[in-house]
Amino acid sequence: MFILKRLPFTGSISVRMLQYTSLTFGFVVACHRSTSRRGASPYNSVDSERYSSLVKSVISSRTSSQTPDTIHDEDEHMFGPVVKAHTQSRQQRRLPKVVHPFLRCEETREPESGPPVRIVLNRDQGRSSIPSVTRILQATLSAEQLFYLERWKRRMVAELGEEGFKEYTQNLFRQGKLFHSALEEVLMSGATRQDEKHEPQSSDVMGYMKSIAYVLEDVSAARAIESSVQHDTLDYLGIVDCVAHYRGVLCVIDWKTSEKPKPFLSNTYDNPIQVAAYAGALNSDARYKYQVENGLIVVAYKDGSPAHAHQLNHELMLEYWEKWLIRLEEFREQRSNKESAQQTQYS
DNA sequence: GGATCCTTCTTCTTCTTC
Structure with a gap:
């Protein structure tokens, strides 16, 4: 609940965050349970020895002296007062209004052999408003x-x-x-x-x-x-x-x-x-x-x-x-x- | 010549216990 109070989002977003938080929490609990039962964690698949120097370099720059109070003050200063969430029904997963095909209907052909092509982007053909x-x-x-x-x-x-x-x-x-x-x-x-x-x-x-x-x-x-x-x-x-x-x-x-x-x-x-x-x-x-x-x-x-x-x-x-x-x-x-x-x- | 475009990156809680 503390996390929810801190979040500076409007109602609908806070509900999304609650869903996200509970999902994450559920995942963590599930992982913890599975770890304690079977001794396996999804992080076991990461070769920690191989990535030790990378992990060290990332962690070493993250010394934090934050407390809940300092974080609260910091967030209030940065994002203004907390907006209380409205109770809303769980949002359904959004789907595109029109599902355009990913593939052409024609038969898939293997690309021709030879050197790789490079089609240069030419924006000066009267259609410069096309977004990237x-x-x-x-x-x-x-x-x-x-x-x-x-x-x-x-x-x-x-x-x-x-x-x-x-x-x-x-x-x-x-x-x-x-x-x-x-x-x-x-x-x-x-x-x-x-x-x-x-x-x-x-x-x-x-x-x-x-x-x-x-x-x-x-x-x-x-x-x-x-x-x-x-x-x-x-x-x-x-x-x-x-x-x-x-x-x-x-x-x-x-x-x-x-x-x-x-x-x-x-x-x-x-x-x-x-x-x-x-x-x-x-x-x-x-x-x-x-x-x-x-x-x-x-x-x-x-x-x-x-x-x-x-x-x-x-x-x-x-x-x-x-x-x-x-x-x-x-x-x-x-x-x-x-x-x-x-x-x-x-x- | 200057302006603009497409990229190039950046995010996810934190602490304790075993």
Whole structure:
């Protein structure tokens, strides 16, 4: 109940948080029970020795002297007084109003062999208002996500200062970009082993490349790299990191860098939705003569710890495709609300 | 030349006990 009181959300959100909290609590209790009965925990699947330096580096920067009172004061200062929750019936899982197909009806064909394609995004063709996957996901973050992101940002600014925080985020982006460039070079050259690299790399990029080396051994026949995709009827676009075979299965692959270990798919937040969105767009995009039913999210670590590779089979992709359609609907609602508000203002 | 776009990242309670 303490958690609920602290949350600065309006009624409906607080109820969602209560559901989330009880679910989490139930999960923890279930895990604890199963641990005490059988000595097995889901975290046992994480190789703690392998990730020890990564875990240490994350934990070492988290010395907290917080108490419930200081947290309460801090939250009240940051988010204002608590809004009491209204009692509401349990919300039902939202479904998209229109379930657009993930795949084309035509028969799935294997992509042609040859070097991977790269279709450059050209926004200057009179359709510049088409939103991108990233923009839509950013604009439709949940209240919970926004709350935790804002809290994280405030804490980082308190620790590093405005300038320090700016530098920190710029460095994160820079590392991600360098990692993508290095990968692009490896995949374009057809070499999937790190020791076949020719260009010198920074120590950070070397760590990330070492981290994904064992994943690259299972990646072959890249078909597209950093290539733009556009949905023919849903009107959104994006740039897909990579389309390649992973263990013989054609996948949309998304490469990520992370400071924290992400051993479970749930640790990757909206990344699976992003992958499903790209795959759905590619499947409807006439410039690609094949379709992709599976996905892969690879999370690489700077210290060279083995990357976490999260596979998304066809069933999971359909699940996340549905979530993407909901986000897309939310984005459109936002847009039309803004437009009607503007019309009212000027009329 | 300047502005804009697509990306690149960031989130999930906390403490005690065994």
